Amino acid sequence: xxxxxxxxxxxxxxxxxxxxxxxxxxxxxxxxxxxxxxxxxxxxxxxxxxxxxxxxxxxxxxxxxxxxxxxxxxxxxxxxxxxxxxxxxxxxxxxxxxxxxxxxxxxxxxxxxxxxxxxxxxxxxxxxxxxxxxxxxxxxxxxxxxxxxxxxxxxxxxxxxxxxxxxxxxxxxxxxxxxxxxxxxxxxxxxxxxxxxxxxxxxxxxxxxxxxxxxxxxxxxxxxxxxxxxxxxxxxxxxxxxxxxxxxxxxxxxxxxxxxxxxxxxxxxxxxxxxxxxxxxxxxxxxxxxxxxxxxxxxxxxxxxxxxxxxxxxxxxxxxxxxxxxxxxxxxxxxxxxxxxxxxxxxxxxxxxxxxxxxxxxxxxxxxxxxxxxxxxxxxxx
Amino acid sequence: xxxxxxxxxxxxxxxxxxxxxxxxxxxxxxxxxxxxxxxxxxxxxxxxxxxxxxxxxxxxxxxxxxxxxxxxxxxxxxxxxxxxxxxxxxxxxxxxxxxxxxxxxxxxxxxxxxxxxxxxxxxxxxxxxxxxxxxxxxxxxxxxxxxxxxxxxxxxxxxxxxxxxxxxxxxxxxxxxxxxxxxxxxxxxxxxxxxxxxxxxxxxxxxxxxxxxxxxxxxxxxxxxxxxxxxxxxxxxxxxxxxxxxxxxxxxxxxxxxxxxxx
Ligand SMILES: Cc1cc2nc3c(=O)[nH]c(=O)nc-3n(C[C@H](O)[C@H](O)[C@H](O)COP(=O)(O)OP(=O)(O)OC[C@H]3O[C@@H](n4cnc5c(N)ncnc54)[C@H](O)[C@@H]3O)c2cc1C
Numbered sequence: 123x124x125x126x127x128x129x130x131x132x133x134x135x136x137x138x139x140x141x142x143x144x145x146x147x148x149x150x151x152x153x154x155x156x157x158x159x160x161x162x163x164x165x166x167x168x169x170x171x172x173x174x175x176x177x178x179x180x181x182x183x184x185x186x187x188x189x190x191x192x193x194x195x196x197x198x199x200x201x202x203x204x205x206x207x208x209x210x211x212x213x214x215x216x217x218x219x220x221x222x223x224x225x226x227x228x229x230x231x232x233x234x235x236x237x238x239x240x241x242x243x244x245x246x247x248x249x250x251x252x253x254x255x256x257x258x259x260x261x262x263x264x265x266x267x268x269x270x271x272x273x274x275x276x277x278x279x280x281x282x283x284x285x286x287x288x289x290x291x292x293x294x295x296x297x298x299x300x301x302x303x304x305x306x307x308x309x310x311x312x313x314x315x316x317x318x319x320x321x322x323x324x325x326x327x328x329x330x331x332x333x334x335x336x337x338x339x340x341x342x343x344x345x346x347x348x349x350x351x352x353x354x355x356x357x358x359x360x361x362x363x364x365x366x367x368x369x370x371x372x373x374x375x376x377x378x379x380x381x382x383x384x385x386x387x388x389x390x391x392x393x394x395x396x397x398x399x400x401x402x403x404x405x406x407x408x409x410x411x412x413x414x415x416x417x418x419x420x421x422x423x424x425x426x427x428x429x430x431x432x433x434x435x436x437x438x439x440x441x442x443x444x445x446x447x448x449x450x451x452x453x454x455x456x457x458x459x460x461x462x463x464x465x466x467x468x469x470x471x472x473x474x475x476x477x478x479x480x481x482x483x484x485x486x487x488x489x490x491x492x493x494x495x496x497x498x499x500x501x502x503x504x
Numbered sequence: 505x506x507x508x509x510x511x512x513x514x515x516x517x518x519x520x521x522x523x524x525x526x527x528x529x530x531x532x533x534x535x536x537x538x539x540x541x542x543x544x545x546x547x548x549x550x551x552x553x554x555x556x557x558x559x560x561x562x563x564x565x566x567x568x569x570x571x572x573x574x575x576x577x578x579x580x581x582x583x584x585x586x587x588x589x590x591x592x593x594x595x596x597x598x599x600x601x602x603x604x605x606x607x608x609x610x611x612x613x614x615x616x617x618x619x620x621x622x623x624x625x626x627x628x629x630x631x632x633x634x635x636x637x638x639x640x641x642x643x644x645x646x647x648x649x650x651x652x653x654x655x656x657x658x659x660x661x662x663x664x665x666x667x668x669x670x671x672x673x674x675x676x677x678x679x680x681x682x683x684x685x686x687x688x689x690x691x692x693x694x695x696x697x698x699x700x701x702x703x704x705x706x707x708x709x710x711x712x713x714x715x716x717x718x719x720x721x722x723x724x725x726x727x728x729x730x731x732x733x734x735x736x737x738x739x740x741x742x743x744x745x746x747x748x749x750x751x752x753x754x755x756x757x758x759x760x761x762x763x764x765x766x767x
Contacts, residue, residue: 133698174694174695187699
């Protein structure tokens with residue numbers, strides 16, 4: 123289980139080993155229950171906060187661990203082994219997607235009020251960008267925040283918001299200025315503010331243990347001091363900080379591929395067809411050899427992107443490549459491993475069945491595969 | 505009242521590792537090593553006692569030079585410092601030879617009590633702590649599943665599980681206790697613990713530092729000789745008895761009686 127890499131030293135190995143045991147003993151036994159409930163329990167945020175896993179990259183001053191992205195990569199690769207991807211999604215929205223902007227651009231007051239309690243798992247965070255009318259086209263979003271005295275007055279709606287039914291605050295993208303990317307700002311919105319409401323929890327194909335919701339804002343007032351960084355810089359912040367989010371998705375994909383590989387070997391060695399274990403047939407041996415080769419390429423590309431992100435904080439192209447490649451590949455791996463299981467793979471009893479559903483969103487969330495190609499092409503071709 | 509507690513630990517291959525044998529020995533290259541789980545239960549108790557009463561926990565491990573990584577796991581979960589007993593001359597020892605090394609080291613370490621696993625999962629000897637007790641002339645209680653210290657800090661009350669019964673023993677301190685499953689699982693190391701492990705002190709002692717005669721330790725001092733080491737035979741495949749419940753039950757009874765001779 124030790125994943126050897128020039129990037130990992132003893133601390134990373136021990137962190138992985140600890141997570142592996144923790145996930146196996148404390149999370150996996152509950153996976154079915156949480157999938158059926160449509161949500162993992164809120165206590166998990168607190169438990170993870172206590173272990174220090176919600177603030178891996180954040181400063182010690184606010185309760186974080188002050189570490190680099192490698193620890194996030196290891197966390198993501200191991201978390202998905204609980205066989206309930208929603209757990210990873212909910213927790214990483216909290217620890218990376220909704221909070222990294224506060225860490226980077228927030229004021230000390232914002233960090234005390236929002237970041238520190240999120241790191242401790244006492245407040246649940248969500249990231250509100252996608253709207254019913256605008257998903258990929260973030261620069262065109264329609265939710266508005268109008269200045270009125272010392273308040274922002276927010277109107278509009280968001281959809282597909284993970285942690286949306288239970289968040290204590292939303293890191294919200296809203297239009298504070300004119301049309302286009304330069305009119306967008308990020309504002310921290312407590313969900314107990316008047317005029318905020320949560321629509322239905324949306325029913326989805328997979329990631330059943332995480333909640334996802336529509337959010338409505340009707341004349342919601344928050345103090346002007348809740349704007350993060352500078353007004354009109356929201357789009358730029360989102361693009362910058364999505365690097366972390368995309369690294370998370372790529373690492374989830376790598377972790378799931380590893381788990382799927384193990385499922386394939388376990389099943390393919392035990393099940394005999396025409397007098398040979400499945401993995402004894404050359405047709406499967408070659409297919410699996412191809413998959414393993416591509417899996418390794420995905421992992422190394424992700425590690426390459428992580429290394430660059432750690433060192434330069436600017437790795438748009440590399441992180442987009444890792445996100446694109448790993449998140450597309452994981453769908454093919456899931457499909458192949460399901461096929462290897464025959465009819466059993468289609469049954470809920472086998473982990474591959476749930477993995478197959480869960481990975482369907484990998485080419486969509488955190489920027490679609492098409493958007494990844496746009497980013498890569500823009501940087502590489504101009 | 506604070507206590508100095510020693511936790512004796514052993515490095516063993518991860519039970520999930522694939523074990524291969526060469527020249528009557530386990531091939532260690534490429535193996536993933538862990539702390540022996542019984543030793544871990546003892547370490548957990550040691551950490552709890554220090555949390556309650558104050559004092560410090562010293563992890564002591566006898567093993568090859570590359571066992572440092574395993575020692576640091578004990579430091580990551582909360583041991584204050586460690587002693588690494590390492591010398592090429594210590595290798596290949598049997599329980600008696602290893603106990604001699606540990607006993608010599610324990611003469612240099614102040615302690616009020618010692619925890620150890622009741623056995624280690626690699627060789628399942630269940631001898632080393634008892635031999636150490638003998639060499640140091642200390643009382644010992646093995647297979648402990650519950651443990652409390654008396655208010656005066658001079659005696660300990662232990663519960664052992666023996667053949668489904670509970671055996672209660674008290675002893676004066678200092679003493680050696682060995683941990684059985686049920687005493688309590690070792691905690692997970694916190695991130696702070698993981699990151700801080702390398703900063704905690706590990707003292708290295710070899711045979712010379714302990715004043716040990718190399719003829720009395722390791723392979724040279726072992727009375728126990730491995731003649732042959734073989735992997736356990738592959739398990740024969742299971743059998744499915746077809747037919748309706750009644751015929752299948754009859755056939756099962758016949759097989760249990762005639763073939764496996766269990767009934
Ligand atoms: C499980 C899950 C969790 C999510 N969690 C969150 C969350 O917490 N917060 C949040 O804000 N959002 C969240 N989302 C939303 C997600 O970010 C969006 O679904 C995604 O950005 C795509 O937007 P869209 O669905 O509106 O698709 P659209 O933008 O309408 O895209 C439709 C299709 O057109 C393609 N397309 C778009 N633009 C181009 C182009 N220029 N060239 C070629 N093709 C293009 C897309 O790739 C896609 O295939 C979540 C989504 C899922 C599935």
